[in-house]
Amino acid sequence: MPELPEVEAVCRKLQTEAAGVQIVRARILRPGIAPKDQAEIIEQELAGATLLKVERRGKNILMRLSGGRTLHVHLRMTGNLFVVSDHRFQSASVRLYLELAGGRAIVFEDQRALGRIALHTDEALAEAVSVLGPEPLSPEFTAESFVAAARKSRQPAKLYLMDQRRVAGLGNIYAAEALFLAGVDPRRAMNRIAPARLRELHGAILEVLRQAVRSAAEAYAEPGRFAEGESFPVAVYGREGEVCLRCGKTVRRIPQGGRSTYFCAGCQR
DNA sequence: TCGATCCTGTAG
DNA sequence: CTACAGGATCGA
Numbered sequence: 272m273p274e275l276p277e278v279e280a281v282c283r284k285l286q287t288e289a290a291g292v293q294i295v296r297a298r299i300l301r302p303g304i305a306p307k308d309q310a311e312i313i314e315q316e317l318a319g320a321t322l323l324k325v326e327r328r329g330k331n332i333l334m335r336l337s338g339g340r341t342l343h344v345h346l347r348m349t350g351n352l353f354v355v356s357d358h359r360f361q362s363a364s365v366r367l368y369l370e371l372a373g374g375r376a377i378v379f380e381d382q383r384a385l386g387r388i389a390l391h392t393d394e395a396l397a398e399a400v401s402v403l404g405p406e407p408l409s410p411e412f413t414a415e416s417f418v419a420a421a422r423k424s425r426q427p428a429k430l431y432l433m434d435q436r437r438v439a440g441l442g443n444i445y446a447a448e449a450l451f452l453a454g455v456d457p458r459r460a461m462n463r464i465a466p467a468r469l470r471e472l473h474g475a476i477l478e479v480l481r482q483a484v485r486s487a488a489e490a491y492a493e494p495g496r497f498a499e500g501e502s503f504p505v506a507v508y509g510r511e512g513e514v515c516l517r518c519g520k521t522v523r524r525i526p527q528g529g530r531s532t533y534f535c536a537g538c539q540r
Numbered sequence: 541t542c543g544a545t546c547c548t549g550t551a552g
Numbered sequence: 553c554t555a556c557a558g559g560a561t562c563g564a
Binding site: 348364381382528 | 541542543549
Binding site: 272273274277330345346347348349383385386387433435442443444445508509530531 | 556557558559560
């Protein structure tokens with residue numbers, strides 16, 4: 272489910288609904304989501320802490336707590352994080368819940384249980400986040416820096432965009448959409464793309480993410496719609512065998528890095 | 541850089 | 553039954 276836009280929506284909602292609230296009790300229902308043997312320690316340390324602020328870095332959710340700790344949550348493929356009005360809320364895929372003062376709770380649901388949590392000191396947090404590339408929607412992500420870095424890499428464009436060390440927050444859908452918008456073949460090595468085209472790709476990344484942040488926020492406001500994936504009008508993702516909206520050729524699907532890449536060979540070169 | 545791995549569910 | 557799923561890490 273979540274790439275940068277969806278994670279952003281989750282963070283904003285959480286910030287609005289739960290910032291400043293104290294955590295009364297924490298329960299990890301699937302110890303495997305925490306670092307080895309740390310589940311109990313995390314439960315103990317979270318109890319009594321106040322959630323000060325919810326921030327995002329790439330696809331990572333950072334819940335800043337009183338006492339100088341940060342609960343780091345990564346939703347991976349199927350995770351979701353939200354506030355429920357009654358802490359007694361349960362479902363088969365709840366992996367963690369934080370009971371809040373007043374009876375509500377923050378719930379971490381994750382059907383596949385691939386999502387991860389960790390509790391960090393400021394130092395450990397800095398290290399965990401240091402591997403990430405620039406935030407695509409921040410001023411530091413300029414066309415100049417993007418082009419300069421891209422020219423040094425022989426990675427295929429799609430894998431490059433999905434590499435969190437290059438740009439933080441793009442995943443399988445929005446990487447494919449940005450490449451389509453810019454007319455770039457996902458198999459093409461970055462250092463073999465003309466600088467002018469790389470600039471277009473940079474612009475396409477911004478456009479796709481900005482649009483998706485808007486629609487993810489709207490979709491998230493309506494419960495139920497979020498998981499269905501219809502919040503964003505995709506042009507190529509998941510459209511194998513269908514007609515390309517721009518040139519009329521057939522959208523193809525190829526494997527790249529163990530994942531599916533959707534693209535149109537007609538207009539992506 | 542590729543493949544296996546972590547998990548569970550759904551579609552064909 | 554197999555393939556695949558909006559992710560990331562690890563070892564060969």
